[in-house]
Amino acid sequence: DGGITQSPKYLFRKEGQNVTLSCEQNLNHDAMYWYRQDPGQGLRLIYYSQIVNDFQKGDIAEGYSVSREKKESFPLTVTSAQKNPTAFYLCASIWYTEAFFGQGTRLTVV
Amino acid sequence: QQQVKQSPQSLIVQKGGISIINCAYENTAFDYFPWYQQFPGKGPALLIAIRPDVSEKKEGRFTISFNKSAKQFSLHIMDSQPGDSATYFCAATNTNAGKSTFGDGTTLTVKP
Numbered sequence: 001d002g003g004i005t006q007s008p009k010y011l012f013r014k015e016g017q018n019v020t021l022s023c024e025q026n027l028n029h030d031a032m033y034w035y036r037q038d039p040g041q042g043l044r045l046i047y048y049s050q051i052v053n054d055f056q057k058g059d060i061a062e063g064y065s066v067s068r069e070k071k072e073s074f075p076l077t078v079t080s081a082q083k084n085p086t087a088f089y090l091c092a093s094i095w096y097t098e099a100f101f102g103q104g105t106r107l108t109v110v
Numbered sequence: 111q112q113q114v115k116q117s118p119q120s121l122i123v124q125k126g127g128i129s130i131i132n133c134a135y136e137n138t139a140f141d142y143f144p145w146y147q148q149f150p151g152k153g154p155a156l157l158i159a160i161r162p163d164v165s166e167k168k169e170g171r172f173t174i175s176f177n178k179s180a181k182q183f184s185l186h187i188m189d190s191q192p193g194d195s196a197t198y199f200c201a202a203t204n205t206n207a208g209k210s211t212f213g214d215g216t217t218l219t220v221k222p
Contacts, residue, residue, distance in 0.1 A: 004153070031208055040119065042199060042212035043154070050208055090153050097142045097205055101153030 003027065006091050006102035012110050013078065013085065021076045021105045023091030031094040032074040036060060036087045037104075043090065049074055078107060085109055113137055114202050116213025123220050129187040131216045133200035136181065140202035140211075145174065145185050148197045148215075157198070158185070190220045 007022045025032065031050045035043040045058030049068040063082025068074055078085045086109050091102045116133045123129045133143075144159035160167045160174040160183065167174045173186040187194055200213040 006153075035212075040214065042114075042116070042214040044212075045209070048209070092153075094208065097144070097159065097203060098156050099144070099146075099154075099201075099210065101146075101155065103153050104151070106151075 004091055004093055004100055004102035006089075006105050008105060009103065011105055011107045013107060014110060016080045018077055018079050019107065021078065021089055021091075021107070023074045023076065023102060024072055025074075025093045025100075026072065027093055027095065027100060028071070029093035029095050029100070030071070032068070033092045033094065033099070034058075034064075034066065034074070034076045035090045035092065037090055038087050046076065046089075113211045114200060114213045116200050116216060118216060119214065120217045121219070123190045123218065125190065125192060125220055125222050127190050127220075129185075129190045129194070129218055129220070131185045131198055131200070131218070132182065133184065133202075133213050134180075134182045135202045135211075137202070137204070137211075138181070139204045139206070142203040142205050143174070143176065143183050144201050144203065144210075145172075146199045146201065146212075148199065154199055187218075190218075192220045192222050194218060195220050 005024045013019045033048040034046040047066040049055035065077045089105045092099045145157045146154035147157040148154040171188045176183045197215045201210045203210040
């Protein structure tokens with residue numbers, strides 16, 4: 001099955017820790033995106049990458065970092081600098097105009 | 111500055127009724143307008159989309175109406191079913207920039 005695979009589904013972070021969310025795709029898409037979803041709010045763009053070894057900040061990049069060493073992979077690191085990281089994180093790839101989303105990772109700070 | 115405004119935030123409709131969700135945008139660089147459907151704990155999935163050169167697109171029970179001069183578009187769900195209960199997001203895409211801006215979402219509940 002082709003698609004976007006995010007792991008883990010649930011993640012718990014202690015204060016001051018960095019955590020990395022995995023996003024893998026086998027769709028052979030060039031563009032990949034990370035969004036944050038909070039209750040009652042839309043999807044806010046964190047980072048995006050339109051080609052390997054290149055990525056751009058989105059609207060809420062502070063406290064996050066990414067890498068794009070392979071076309072298939074676009075991991076997101078939530079650093080200790082992100083003061084309110086509890087949210088639902090969605091990874092997506094874009095083919096022409098359609099976005100394909102993963103199933104999301106719910107991150108909770110404990 | 112919110113570039114895509116979506117309303118209502120929540121909507122309750124009886125089975126068989128019509129659900130209507132509205133969106134308005136500001137940036138005329140947007141050239142593609144998709145709607146996504148999201149079930150709890152899942153990622154959004156593309157439902158239907160329209161380009162600004164047409165005023166309406168219909169797929170089954172789902173219709174998008176588009177008003178370019180007013181910079182507004184809406185999703186109509188005919189004969190709404192309990193299985194349609196989900197969160198719906200409109201989006202506006204600038205295909206040249208490769209970026210989409212999403213509305214805040216509408217939680218639809220269809221009562222049996």
